[in-house]
Amino acid sequence: MTSGDEGPLADELVDRLVLQRETVHAGMVWDVVREQVDLGDAGVVTREFVAHTGAVGCVALDDQGRVLLLQQYRHPTRILDWELPAGLLDVAGEPPWEAASRELYEEADLRADTWHVLADWQNSPGGSSENWRCFLARGLSAVADEERFVREHEEADIVVRWVPLQGAVDAVLAGRLHNACTVAGVLAAHAASQQGWATLRPYDAPWPEHPAYR
Incomplete structure (x- = not known):
């Protein structure tokens, strides 16, 4: 864990490498997707989430x-x-x-x-x-x-x-x-x-x- 005390308090856009993506469920309004993401030193993880239009x-x-x-x-x-x-x-x-x-x-x-x-x-x-x-x-x-x-x-x-x-x-x-x-x-x-x-x-x-x- 590192300190985040420096710089302005603001979220930061970060583009991690997506190794694989698939649609788990194609819904009426939004889909559920599964992505395999490379987090660098933290390794490769798989995450599922709702792909939302906003x-x-x-x-x-x-x-x-x-x-x-x-x-x-x-x-x-x-x-x-x-x-x-x-x-x-x-x-x-x-x-x-x-x-x-x-x-x-x-x-x-x-x-x-x-x-x-x-x-x-x-x-x-x-x-x-x-x-x-x-x-x-x-x-x-x-x-x-x-x-x-x-x-x-x-x-x-x-x-x-x-x-x-x-x-x-x-x-x-x-x-x-x-x-x-x-x-x-x-x-x-x-x-x-x-x-x-x-x-x-x-x-x-x-x-x-x-x-x-x-």
Whole structure:
């Protein structure tokens, strides 16, 4: 073990040599792959993980300081959870901010005039290649009734709730909200608000951690 006390605190992209790769399971949305990786002095290891397209979402904040949360059923956890407007990066060539805007439109019937990058994260880097980017969306306006997206499946029964940002933070810290993106996004928005939003990045800030945007 070596000390990591020097230099800026930042994750580092490293390209280890992949000796072999196979698809263990080709899924409906994402695959499970197995790779044999050369770690150098640490030897050769085999790892299985979910090959994920990545996802985006947004903290939609209105002019009263309230954040929009959407409740929908998630079958793997058997929970009606409260989530940010979000979705997969599954449209080829679509920029991340446009994907987040599309999800806000489709799931919440809203548009936003102002977009900033709030935070980036990886939900489970030991078992998934998923990269997640969360935006802050402000300057909100409702989509006209005749222009609204027709939702289906789990999204057909979405419940909408506007919550003061501090109230959402309190719910996270009390253990009443569990969706990882909701937890991370709400806490990041609160932290950024405490610094007068000075930490926000441009909507098109670099995102080299996601392979499609390097």
